[in-house]
Each structure stands twice: as structure tokens, then as C-alpha cells.
Amino acid sequence: MRFIPGPIIIPRKSRKEKIERKKKTKPAKKEKKLVYVLIKVKPDQLISEKAREVEEIFKGKTFNRVVNPDGYTLLMNAQNLFSKSSRIYVVELTDDMNRWFYLVPSEERIKFKNKDKYMVFLIKKDSALEEIANKMVEGKLTKKSTFELVLTAIEVALGLLTFAAGYLAFENVIDISQLSNIVAFVFFFIFALQSIKKGYRRRSWED
Structure with a gap:
């Protein structure tokens, strides 16, 4: 008796699975944060001694x-570290003669007990x-630039x-329609100003 092979059945993925796969989106990129910390060395201490204390942190x-x-x-080091982490710490040690900068990538928050300045930059543009x-x-x-002050x-x-x-x-000096026009103009103008501001926001605290 001659054997005749039957049709080969190839399983197909259901339309539901295809739709669910399409719905999956790439995770949103984390906002880049640069945390600047300034630590001034005491007059009776060497900067190398203070550096050892900081490196313990x-x-x-x-x-x-x-x-x-x-x-x-400084820029090249920061760019390289931002490829590894969305947040980097830039810690400056200074004795008014020398300046040592530490650049530390860390998704976790690093706490500093003694610091002279602490600033967080939320970077919108590279x-x-x-x-x-x-x-x-x-x-x-x-220091704010003249442009920022204006x-x-x-x-x-x-x-x-x-x-x-x-x-x-x-006080009924102007009607509601005039008020709405003024408010719309103000919001539009503020939005336009925000768009020409610097590509980062600065604040004095960290999430």
C-alpha cells in the first residue's frame, strides 16, 4: 500500500496575541539628573585627606x-557616565588652590552630611x-545669566x-471675555518663554 503524506499544519498565532504584542511599548527613558555637590576643605586639612573621607562614601x-x-x-566624563546611569553625582573638593572632581554614576541616592553647596540639574537637552x-x-x-533674569x-x-x-x-471694569483673552495671551507668552529657556531645570533638592 502506497503511503501518501498528509498536509503539514503550521500553527499560527492568534490575532489577539498579535494585538497584545503591538500594544507593548518601549519603557520611557529616565530623566537625566546631574547632582552637584561642593565640599570645601578646612584650612588645617590636606585635600588628599578629605578625598579619602569622600571616597569612603x-x-x-x-x-x-x-x-x-x-x-x-568634565563634559566627556559626564557624557560617558550618563550612558551607564540616568543620574550622576559631581562632587567637587576644593582648598581654593586645587579642585578635585569626582563623577559617580548612581541610580540610588547618595547622602552627604557636610556640604557647602548642593544643586540638582534636570537635563532636558543633551x-x-x-x-x-x-x-x-x-x-x-x-549665578543666573542676564538672559535668565530678564x-x-x-x-x-x-x-x-x-x-x-x-x-x-x-469689579466689572472688564467683562469675562476680555479676561479670558488676557489669560490666554499670558499662558501663550509664558509657554513661548519656557520653550526658549535653557535645556535644563535647576533645583536645590533631590527626589
Whole structure:
């Protein structure tokens, strides 16, 4: 008797499985954070002694140390570490003559008991990292530029304008339609100002 092979059945994935696979999205990227910590060495202490104390805080973590760097060196180190972690700590030790920078990638928060400055930068644009690195080297992190001061003043003025318009509407000096137009203009203008601001936000606390 001659054997005739039957049809080969290839199992197909159900349409439901295909839809579920399409729905799966890539996890959102974590916001880049750069935490700057300044520690000033006491006059009766060597910077190398203080460095040993600081390195104890980083025990079990990898870190880069650069001495008296320029902006480019600091930037290259930071960019390299951001490829490994969404948060890096930049700790500066200084005795007013030398400046030692420690760059530490860490998803976990690192606590510092004694510090002279503590600043957190939420980086929105990669290009902003270069500006931050240069300001660190120049010692101008805490100083706002004229551009930033002007933008802040305009935002405050717009806020006062909105408050004044609300008061005038309450006193029936202007009608509601005029008030809504003013509020819409203020929100639009503030949004436009925010879009031309620097590619990072600065604050004095950490999540």
C-alpha cells in the first residue's frame, strides 16, 4: 500500500496575541539628573585627606576622578557616565588652590552630611550638559545669566497682569471675555518663554 503524506499544519498565532504584542511599548527613558555637590576643605586639612573621607562614601561604587579639569574633560566624563546611569553625582573638593572632581554614576541616592553647596540639574537637552560643565569649571553655577533674569522678570510681570485682570473683572471694569483673552495671551507668552529657556531645570533638592 502506497503511503501518501498528509498536509503539514503550521500553527499560527492568534490575532489577539498579535494585538497584545503591538500594544507593548518601549519603557520611557529616565530623566537625566546631574547632582552637584561642593565640599570645601578646612584650612588645617590636606585635600588628599578629605578625598579619602569622600571616597569612603563612594565605597562599592565606580567613579572617575579628575583634578583641575577644563570644561571639555568634565563634559566627556559626564557624557560617558550618563550612558551607564540616568543620574550622576559631581562632587567637587576644593582648598581654593586645587579642585578635585569626582563623577559617580548612581541610580540610588547618595547622602552627604557636610556640604557647602548642593544643586540638582534636570537635563532636558543633551546640549545643556556642555553649558553646565563649563559653568562648573568657571565657578558660575549659582549665578543666573542676564538672559535668565530678564525671562524671570517677564514671567513675574505676566503673573501680576493676570492677577490685575482678574481683579478688574471682579469689579466689572472688564467683562469675562476680555479676561479670558488676557489669560490666554499670558499662558501663550509664558509657554513661548519656557520653550526658549535653557535645556535644563535647576533645583536645590533631590527626589
